[in-house]
Amino acid sequence: MMELYESQRAMRNMRKAAMQRGVVAILDVGSSKIACLVLRFDGTERLAEVEGIGSMAGQSGFRVIGAATTRSRGVRFGEVSAMQETERAIRTVVQAAQKMAKIRVDHVIACFSGASPRSYGLAGSIDLEGRVVNEQDVARVLASCDMPDYGDGREVLHAQPVNFALDHRTGLSDPRGQMGQELATDMHMLTVDAIAIQNLAHCVKRCDLELAGIASSSYVSALSALVEDEQELGAACVDLGGGTTGVSIFMKKHMIYADAVRMGGDHVTSDISMGLQVPTAMAERIKTFYGGVYATGMDDREMIELESDTGDWEHDRRRVSRAELIGIMRPRVEEVLEEVRSLLDAAGFEYLPSQKIVLTGGGSQIPGLDGLASKILGQQVRLGRPLRVHGLPQAATGPGFASAVGMCLFATRPQDEWWDFDLPVERYPVRSIKRAVRWFKENW
Amino acid sequence: MQQVAAKCDPAPSRWAYRLERLMLTPLFRLFLRIILPFMVVFSIAAIWLSDEARRDRLSGFVHEARVSIETRPEFMVNVMAIDGASVSIAEDIREIIPIDFPLSSFDLELEHIQEQVAGLPAVASATVRVRPGGILQITITERDPVLVWRSRDGLFLVDQEGFVVASAKSRAAHADLPLVAGAGAELAVQEARALFAAAQPIKARVRGLVRVGERRWDVVLNNGQRIFLPVDGAVQALERVIALNDAQDLLARDLTVVDMRLSDRPTLRIAERSVEEWWRIRRLQVGNTEE
Incomplete structure (x- = not known):
């Protein structure tokens, strides 16, 4: 636990250094595409003063000066599966983004969607020694949370204090400076496979870049796709990606649950490829141009040419109707949404006051998806596009870039994480001296 | 690990990637754009100039070019x-x-x-x-000479500011210029000119001015008569003498000196011969015939 604490703190310091320098790169390592944005910060000190999210949603201080995407290779289900290929892809995209930004970037904040995330809710409480809650007390109450046994080979990706309670008052976002006897906290912790993080870190390192932060894709896409009141009142963000479908639930502007379904748009493509006997690239193209989930009478007459050049005249001139394509796509999309439904059920989403569901990610562009999703997930479904940020090229404003844009927000205004607070005094080896000092302070 | 027919997507090689990153480093770009060319030029020049013969040739060439331009x-x-x-x-x-x-x-x-x-x-x-x-x-x-100045060292021409312009060969060569004499005469040219201007009525008789004791003027007339002028108000004194001359033909009489140095007591010195004559006539009138 301490190791991760240290490495996360090191990353956080590096992120601060990058913001001091003014340039940081965002790397969204997805299964279908890898996107890189280069951010330039203008006024970090101004940002630090603003409390809460603010009118510009914390995006007033930065600007996107470089953006590039490339087809992903070596990434499957949101995890690095072929190291060399992934490294080459990262190199390609970083180089292109640097070229557009005309500046060299050294620090990169990465996000990935896979690695089987798992959410834990933790609770901890302490008795306050002093009357007034201070920074140390917050650190202590966070440290007092009982760690679940999340298994070997897993690492904590996010550990965010969601709620503080002082005596019997709950729902405090910042208890510092308040009076009370007992301080309790609820913390949301997200663990992922350690191997996935290490692989990604290794790939980034091999590109001569410094990893200045790491985030879960389902978390950051919700940051950009959910509007402020949805984050406040409670909403789920479903990020339909290529290899995985990320689900995150927000409440009171904090993520309280995140998970991922290991199914996504690539599976739809492979279904088409298998069902229509066409290569994957063509299946992808057909899906993009003609895809849908609701068949109408018109679709029976709209024929899609399946051209190929095998030399077999019959094979090269096959045609399918769009209805057939939809017939192939719909069961898989339904399956994905059913999985999402079961995840939401498991998370107790139906007990939330507001049950808004926002679909985003590249897969959400299937025509008619919102209709299908509202049948499976519930009535309050909408399609979400990422927030507009300064300088983002038009090509990168689609829902497929929700997590990349969310990473920008994450980079500029990160949530307080557990490791942002100092280690509680008791954890230090010099604890006896500190105690002596405190005893002195209290008695003299 | 690669599949047989899988075609790789294009990607920059590791070294191309590193080179591009290096080229995007601001300090390196500065080095490449300014410092490196400067160093190259400087070192080439230094190496080329390290040879003595080349230096001489260069300086000779520069000199030649300079001369060819100057002698156009x-x-x-x-x-x-x-x-x-x-x-x-x-x-x-x-x-x-x-x-x-x-x-x-x-x-x-x-x-x-x-x-x-x-x-x-x-x-x-x-x-x-x-x-x-x-x-x-x-x-x-x-400088225009306005006076002829006779001093112990010879004749000189003096301009109106008192500068000695040149030496004069003879008085006759500059007959149109008035004559002054005496030590320090050239230092009071303005006064001398004023006196000459005042002496216009008796111009024919004036031989010149003599500076006495470097402080006052004597007017010398042609028959040896002198008019002693005071230090202050010399021009007025001279005008008085001229007025007397007009009224009583003063200067036509047998005087040697008209002394105007004390303005309230002008003094005349009669020539010795005239004084004796005057005495003889006085005796004759009295009837004293001793002779």
């Missing part, structure tokens, strides 16, 4: 023209500025020439410039 006809000065000077002064100037024409105007030290010319006693001011057409133009204003 546009820059040559062929003639010296002197304006505003009389012949003798012009000869003096040509004597003290020995320039062998033609000469490049780069080699002329105009300020030095100007100082030399202005240093001549007969020259009040001088301007020296090179006129288009290769002419060294010296324009001077001369």
Whole structure:
């Protein structure tokens, strides 16, 4: 636990250094595409003063000066599966983004969607020694949370204090400076496979870049796709990606649950490829141009040419109707949404006051998806596009870039994480001296 | 690990990627754009100049180029023209500025020439410039002599500011100028001129002025008569004498000196012979016939 604490703190310091320098790169390592944005910060000190999210949603201080995407290779289900290929892809995209930004970037904040995330809710409480809650007390109450046994080979990706309670008052976002006897906290912790993080870190390192932060894709896409009141009142963000479908639930502007379904748009493509006997690239193209989930009478007459050049005249001139394509796509999309439904059920989403569901990610562009999703997930479904940020090229404003844009927000205004607070005094080896000092302070 | 037919997507190689990142480093770009070219040029020049013979050749080349430009006809000065000077002064100037024409105007030290010319006693001011057409133009204003001054060292011409312009060969050569004499006479030229102006009515008789004790003037008339003038109010005293002369023919009488030094008590000195004559006539009148 301490190791991760240290490495996360090191990353956080590096992120601060990058913001001091003014340039940081965002790397969204997805299964279908890898996107890189280069951010330039203008006024970090101004940002630090603003409390809460603010009118510009914390995006007033930065600007996107470089953006590039490339087809992903070596990434499957949101995890690095072929190291060399992934490294080459990262190199390609970083180089292109640097070229557009005309500046060299050294620090990169990465996000990935896979690695089987798992959410834990933790609770901890302490008795306050002093009357007034201070920074140390917050650190202590966070440290007092009982760690679940999340298994070997897993690492904590996010550990965010969601709620503080002082005596019997709950729902405090910042208890510092308040009076009370007992301080309790609820913390949301997200663990992922350690191997996935290490692989990604290794790939980034091999590109001569410094990893200045790491985030879960389902978390950051919700940051950009959910509007402020949805984050406040409670909403789920479903990020339909290529290899995985990320689900995150927000409440009171904090993520309280995140998970991922290991199914996504690539599976739809492979279904088409298998069902229509066409290569994957063509299946992808057909899906993009003609895809849908609701068949109408018109679709029976709209024929899609399946051209190929095998030399077999019959094979090269096959045609399918769009209805057939939809017939192939719909069961898989339904399956994905059913999985999402079961995840939401498991998370107790139906007990939330507001049950808004926002679909985003590249897969959400299937025509008619919102209709299908509202049948499976519930009535309050909408399609979400990422927030507009300064300088983002038009090509990168689609829902497929929700997590990349969310990473920008994450980079500029990160949530307080557990490791942002100092280690509680008791954890230090010099604890006896500190105690002596405190005893002195209290008695003299 | 690769599948057999899988075609790789294009990606920059590791070294191309690193090179591009290096090229995007601001400091490195600065180095490449400014420092490196400077160093290269500097080192090439240093290596090339490290040879003695090359240095000599270079300096010789530079010198040649310089000379060839300086000796172009546009820059040559062929003639010296002197304006505003009389012949003798012009000869003096040509004597003290020995320039062998033609000469490049780069080699002329105009300020030095100007100082030399202005240093001549007969020259009040001088301007020296090179006129288009290769002419060294010296324009001077001369000092005009207004008096002839006879001193122990000889005859001199003096301008109205008291500068000795030149020495005069003889009084007759400058008959139009009035004559002054005595030590320090050249220092009171203005007063002398005022006196000469006041002496206009008796101009024919005035031989000149004599400075006495470097403080006052004597007017010397042609028959040896002198008019002693006071230190202050010399002109008024002289006018009084002239007025007396007009009224009573004073100067036609046999006087040697009209002493006006004490203004309230003018004194006349009669010539000795006249005094004796005067005494003889007095005796005759009285009837004393001792002779």
